[in-house]
Amino acid sequence: MKSAISIFFKDWKSELRTRYSVNSLAMFIIVAISVILFSVKDEPLSPYLTAGLLWTVIFFSAMSGLSRTFVSEEERGTFLILQIIASPLNVFSGKLLFNTLLVFLINSIITLLFSLLFSAFIIKNIYLFTAVFFLGNFGIAVSSTVIAAIISKAGAKGTLYPVLSFPVLLPLILILSELTNFSIDGKSVEESLTEILVIICYDVIMLTVSVMLFDFIWKD
Template sequence: MKPYALFKKDYHSELRTRYAINSLVMFIIVALSVILFSIGNEKIPQNLTAGLLWVVIFFSAMSGLSRAFVSEEERGTSLILHLIAAPTTIFSGKLLFNLILVFLMNIIITILYSVLFEEFIIRNFLLFFLTFILSNIGLAIASTIIAAIISKAGAKGTLYPVLSFPILLPLILISVMLTSYSMVGTSFADAVIELAVLACYDVIMLTISYMLFDFIWKD
């Protein structure tokens, strides 16, 4: 069984209920409106805008991405997956699905955010684009492996953000920095180190996830 086949299965079962997409979109709207209500007519400083964007992204990711493995456990289909595919394949398939979900989610968030917040103006587009891609990949990888751990533990819903936050913290801190850089219009050469750290994070997380997923899955 190929990772793509697993992705297609997830994609079709997602389309049938649209559980993850619906709850994600609603969550984004709720989170954004809470922020808008609390701001009111105040003008907020630029670097705060960058931070708030990542608050919305983090909590939206926490609300939607744990479904990948939890749904298999809930439906009791994880045993069948054990039989038909190798652990690496399963992880690749789930990662692919979460990647698409994260990209979709963050594109929606960014578009809504730039419409709703006047202060959110990107001056260095290339920098923001690279940050966006690298941090989305990191977010998808880390949340997929934590989702796998969570699906085997009790208290699935509450534990997910608790376990994910420390792991995602380096990514979030660097992304907030890079987002505010790209809003200020820092030149690309000045932000190379931060981008490199972000890329390192992605590579490290990907490697460690593939190494450890066997142990979680075969449990």
């Protein structure tokens, strides 16, 4: 575990110095939200549409920034030193910790900007939305991390990442969008329990599969 935390701190310090992911994520958020605002103009948006747009922006921002954690190691050639000195489980755990923190930070900013810029985006049940936000972000971080590891050794990384991520993240995004609609409607946590359990199952399955699969991805 100490090794995994060290990899997380290494990535965090590296990110602060190189800004590999943060810059691309920040640019994407600014551009995506600006395009939505310009195209919508004064047209009134329904609350459900803003929920869909929120998770669409979150999905594509994950696609633009989260692959960097493995891709930058591969591009700079530092992959090998990690393979020599760290176990696959520690590498995956460290990278997952980093991506989880990044997802939470970026998605909190996106959600904050949505609530400031879109008057229709009003959450009536904040507790439900918070639970959905946490579970959803963790699911996105796990899926994105393992897919980033898969595509890091491929040629057309930029194209492959969203293509591989789309079928994996689609069920999660659909449920998250549905649950965000529930929290906009003010439904209680009890009423949304089935959907919440689906997300918990998704997170557990993705985490288990990723840990089991990572050994094979990490080695030749």
